[in-house]
Amino acid sequence: MNLNALWAYANPKKFIQTTEKVLPWVSVLAVVSLIVGLVWGFFFTPDDYRQGSTVKIIYLHVPSALMAINVWLMMLVTSLIWIVRRHHVSALAARAAAPIGAVMTVIALATGAIWGQPMWGTWWAWDPRLTSFLILFLFYLGYMALWEAIDNDDTAADLTSILCLVGSVFALLSRYAVNFWNQGLHQGASLSLDKEENVADVFWYPLLVCIAGFVLLFIALVLLRTRTEIRARRMRALLARERMG
Amino acid sequence: MIALLIRDLRLAMRAGGGFGLGLAFFLIVVTLVPFGVGPQSDLLARIASGILWLGALLSCLLSLDRILALDWEDGSLDLLATAPLPMEAIVTIKALAHWLTTGLPLVLAAPVFGLLLSLPAPGYMPLVVSLLLGTPALSVIGTFGAALTVGLKRGGLLLSLLVLPLYVPILIFGAEMARRGVDGLDYTTPLLMLAGITCGTIALLPFASAAVLKVNLR
């Protein structure tokens, strides 16, 4: 595939036209896989021999935690694209993704707290993973606040992109600093390429479906929000043009 | 570059706010803590190093918005941008001036305030060293935040929201080093991590600050 053809989608018009067709399919797929994954996970898997039925919150907790990090990574990539190639859609996609990422982070934190209460006997512990997510949430808040605070769209895109780059470095540093600061209660990663370390197959397949559902949900939401941002941006441009006369 | 540094220091001295305000705020934080947690000296001794680090961090935060905002308002930044100084040098000098007027006094005052909080004797040395290593990074990161928010009317609160998460690694390693010092443990690891982060920050972040400032001057 010719990679240059990909940049055509960075044109707002082309983006709107393409997503018009794609969005319904993605949305339907997201809903279907979420329903299948969650129903399968909640009602058709056995209880864990140690954790009982509480383990089932994994179907919300793991996908949202994954997305919380991946959304930030996606923002990092789109910010870089904006800085290097200055495609407006890219900057607007980063802006559109931030609140979704923040909500994913909150879901991960909330489900973690609900899971932690019966398991560890506490809603919150200053465990490295939990703390890292809290810090990640603060980064999302700062990023969104900066977008909101600046009137000029291009200036805002430039500044938030650089903040995203710098923030990524410091978020990574914080992750290691927090690890050093406190040894945690949290179990190791639930997912890894090493099959032996994974959760058992009965939990594993519905979890995969749920993760796919969350990814699709994110794609649907980010497309929808980017379309909104593009239209809002165009509206502001038209208003500015009108004022100019 | 020296001229800019001297001017900034002179301005800080004449305007009054520079040296005094941060220190006074630091003192107030240290004074208020015993009111909040109680006067037992064994409790205070346990949390002293953490309180001193937090106090230093907050005092540093207090004066960040002044790093660039004043020069922005009176047009000096526009003129400096067209002067034969690279923007990276300007933001580095600004950060250095901020550290000399805010960070360094905090480092020097920390042992005195440590007395107030019954900081155990072995804790003084690592506390001062950790602050000496950490506060320059606080100023450099703060300058980045100030550059991000320089054009905004109500930038102060936003500045805190942007800068504080970036302070996390420095606070963790700095306070950890001070705490290990108090407990008489080996603090080489946090010392090296803190020094590494500070060096990396000073070396790289001015490029980001300069880029941000150029965008804001457009």
Added chain:
Amino acid sequence: MGLNVSNLTIARGGVRVLEGVSFTLDPGHAIVLRGPNGIGKTTLLRTVAGLQPPVSGRVETDPDSIVYAGHSDGIKATLSVAENLQFWAQVFGETDIETAIAAFQLERLVTRPAGGLSAGQKRRLGLARLLVTGRPVWILDEPTVSLDAEAVAMFAEAVRAHLRRGGSALIATHIELGLPEAYVLEVGPYRAVAAEVDDFDEAFL
């Protein structure tokens, strides 16, 4: 070293304001920009000074030859007049501030803190800054704001002396400066025409 601007298009806040601006400023000459408020004179000057990038077109000059003076003078209220000038002289690698003080008749004010000056005196100090930089191309945005007739004449004389030394000046102003030798450039005809609304492409404007 002159200044050559060719086919320049500039934008303010993402909106194109002037397009196709071309002119050449040779050593020893001055250009006065005229046009109604909001047409984009300040944006043009800032673009030429290198503070913001043009949308298209080129500004050919040596960036180290330009000194810019905007609406604000960059004066620190707590520093004295002499300290303010000394600072800018040092930044630009110069030492002489006496000539500038004499040219704008600031002798009696040198030890006064700049915060105590009147608006007109501050402006004179801001203009004196141009002289201490030792740079040949002056880019001035409304340099005569709050100056009285006498000070305007002082300014015109300073510009004339600058031109005689082989310098040049690009000045945006609304009033008569008393510089008959300056070439007057009306920017009105360069006003940007909005593109067709259907023509949204990569950019939004």
